[in-house]
Amino acid sequence: MRNLIYLVAAIVIIPTDSLRADHGPSDTAGPSVGVMKPAIRHQNTHKHNPMLPNQVKGQIGDPLPGLTAAQLAAFTDGKDDFETSETVAGGLGPIFNRDSCVACHSAPATGGSSSISVTRFANISGGSFDGLESLGGTLLQDHAIDPAVAETVPPEANHTSFRNSTPLFGLGLIEAIPDKAILDNARRTPGDGVKGRASMVTDIVSGKTMVGKFGWKAQQATILAFAADAYLNEMGITNRFFPYENLPNGDTVKLAQFDTVADPEDQVDPATGKTDVDKVADYMTLLAPPPSGPLLPNAAAGKNVFVNLGCALCHTPSMMTDAKSPYIALRNKEVKLYSDLLLHNMGTLGDGIVQGVASGSEMRTSPLWGIKYSAPYLHDGSAMTIEDAIKAHDGEAKISRDRFNRLNKNQKQQLLDFLNSI
Numbered sequence: 001m002r003n004l005i006y007l008v009a010a011i012v013i014i015p016t017d018s019l020r021a022d023h024g025p026s027d028t029a030g031p032s033v034g035v036m037k038p039a040i041r042h043q044n045t046h047k048h049n050p051m052l053p054n055q056v057k058g059q060i061g062d063p064l065p066g067l068t069a070a071q072l073a074a075f076t077d078g079k080d081d082f083e084t085s086e087t088v089a090g091g092l093g094p095i096f097n098r099d100s101c102v103a104c105h106s107a108p109a110t111g112g113s114s115s116i117s118v119t120r121f122a123n124i125s126g127g128s129f130d131g132l133e134s135l136g137g138t139l140l141q142d143h144a145i146d147p148a149v150a151e152t153v154p155p156e157a158n159h160t161s162f163r164n165s166t167p168l169f170g171l172g173l174i175e176a177i178p179d180k181a182i183l184d185n186a187r188r189t190p191g192d193g194v195k196g197r198a199s200m201v202t203d204i205v206s207g208k209t210m211v212g213k214f215g216w217k218a219q220q221a222t223i224l225a226f227a228a229d230a231y232l233n234e235m236g237i238t239n240r241f242f243p244y245e246n247l248p249n250g251d252t253v254k255l256a257q258f259d260t261v262a263d264p265e266d267q268v269d270p271a272t273g274k275t276d277v278d279k280v281a282d283y284m285t286l287l288a289p290p291p292s293g294p295l296l297p298n299a300a301a302g303k304n305v306f307v308n309l310g311c312a313l314c315h316t317p318s319m320m321t322d323a324k325s326p327y328i329a330l331r332n333k334e335v336k337l338y339s340d341l342l343l344h345n346m347g348t349l350g351d352g353i354v355q356g357v358a359s360g361s362e363m364r365t366s367p368l369w370g371i372k373y374s375a376p377y378l379h380d381g382s383a384m385t386i387e388d389a390i391k392a393h394d395g396e397a398k399i400s401r402d403r404f405n406r407l408n409k410n411q412k413q414q415l416l417d418f419l420n421s422i
Contacts, residue, residue, distance in 0.1 A: 060373060061109030062288045064172065066329040071286060078283025081276045083110060086235050091265025094149045094258035095141035095248045096236035101280060104165040104234070111287050113167040113374045117381055118142070118234075120353045121157040129354045132156055136249040138353055139233055149248050149258045161351040162380040163216055169370055170289030171214070174337060175223050176321035176330040179211040185340045190313040192399045196342030199357050199364065204228070204241045213341050216351070216379050217358035224281040231266060231277050239266035239277045285327070290370025292336065293421040302418025305411050310400040314365045316340040338368035338422060347395030351379055361395060372420040386419055387412065 063075040082101040086092040097118050098104055104116045119140040123130040131138040135154040144150035153160060179198075186198045199212035203221040205228075212218035220226040225241065232242035243264045248254045266275045274282075295303065306312060315338040323331045343362040350361035358364075363379060371377075376384050383389035393401040407415070 058291045059109075060169070060290055060370070061111055063286050064288045064327075064329045067286060067327075071327070071329075074279070074282045075286040077272070078279040078281070078286070079110060081279045082283050084276075086237060088145050089261070091237050091261040091263075093143070093145040093236040094255065095145075095151050095246060096143050097141055097234045098143065099235060101230065101235075105168055108373045111168045111284070113165050115164065115376055115381055117162040117164050119153065119160055119162060120351065121153045121160045122353060123156055124159045124352060124360070129360060131354065134250045136247060138355070139246075141233075141236065141246060141248075144248070146258055149254045151248050154249060159352050161353060163351065164376065164379065164381040166214075166216065166366070167290075167370060167374050168284050169287055170335070170337065170367075171223055171226075171287060172285035172325075172327070172330050173289060173321060173333060173335045174213055174341070174367070175285065176325045176327075176333070177213070177319045177335055177341070178322045178324075181319050182211045182213070182341050185316060186342055192310045192313055192396075194310075194313045194344065194396050196314060196340055196344045196365070196396075198341075199343050201356055211341070212356065212364075216363055217353075217355040218341065218343055218364040219356040219358070223284050224277070227281040227284065228277045231280075237265050237276075238263040239275060240264050241277070286329075289336070290373060292369065295421055296417070298414050299417040299421040302414035302416065305407070305415045306418055309403045309407075309415070312338075313400070314340055314342070314344055314397065315368050316365075336369055336422065339365040341365060344397070345395040346393070346397065349378070349392055349394045349397075368419060369422050371422070386416055 063072060067075065082105075085100045087099075092099055098116070102110050104114050105111055107114050119142060120138045121132065121140060122138050123132055132154060135156060136151055137154075137157070140153055141151050183198055186196055189195070199218035200209055201212040201219060201221050202208070203210045203225055205222050205224045210221035212221050214220040214223070214226040220229060228239050228241040231237040231239050233246065236245065238245055245255055245259050245263065248258075266277050268275050269279075272279070293299075306315075317338055318334050318336045321330055321333045321335060325331050341364060343358050343364055345359075345361050346363050347361060350359070350363055352360040354360050366379075371386065376382070377386060377389035378392060383392055390401060390404050404412070404415070
């Protein structure tokens, strides 16, 4: 894992004369920022055809099957916002990481992952963690609308780590898994020293204490909260859930000088009654899981290898949604995610960052479905192959890793064939 200290971050500057225009229902109810006309809040440079109810299914990036026409329209509208480039006039920045959601979620299709990483920093001394919040920590925003407001990793930081973007396919199904199912997994003692625990968080949308399901540290419990967090921290777009800008390295004077758009910047579209955060949350909720391939004989043998190694102790093959979702398409569905969604002590594979209830060594079990689409691997993108990622496992996964290292070449290939089929 990379842990070099960057005292000066690479800053990409966006001209301040760039501009950003305001452009699903339930069953019961990037690129650089370009100069645009003042009336336009943002623009979508990714053109796509509207979704049709009879669309061919089974492709990566498709909507969930079984959606109504209104829900397909909400999916398409949300995808449009997801692919849209924000502009300074609409609230982008003054510090941010990218100017659109798709910039970090594009491989192999919109909603996927990417090799783009963000930087986290902190001071860790004598076993004590200091996120350096007064200096802009723990997340570095490495783009700025003007050189004078650009952030750097402060010299007080003696630890940096990196995080890649997680793929978003099937998030609605994951959200629909009841908390009880995840908590029941946490109460099990499956063996091999595995002791996962649920990340209990206060959901900023509902105010309720819920199981965190999203993010490397399971720091968000709902898709809407996950989207709102990304709008603020990755694009600098304030919204009703996160109405205050990030201070550039903690500097209130610089923020006052360069933050010229009234908060919250994510405004309601009068035509729909939704903000961009709501629309993007609709899109992520209705995004289908990655399609799985046929389990050919070698892959079927690899499934047995997977279980015998103990991988399934954390990478739980499937869980069920309940009947409570407002979307029929999400009710009583098997979710073949290959994750227990719990936090586990990963030893040296942890990123060192304390976030929410997660310690520096704890990480959420990453879902393995669609793993063939999401290279590079691990939270920091340091593993270029699945085999490299397995070999880097530590902590609670050390016993399984050591078993993997003892496999013969044929058994390893069987395991890889299985993982590339799910």
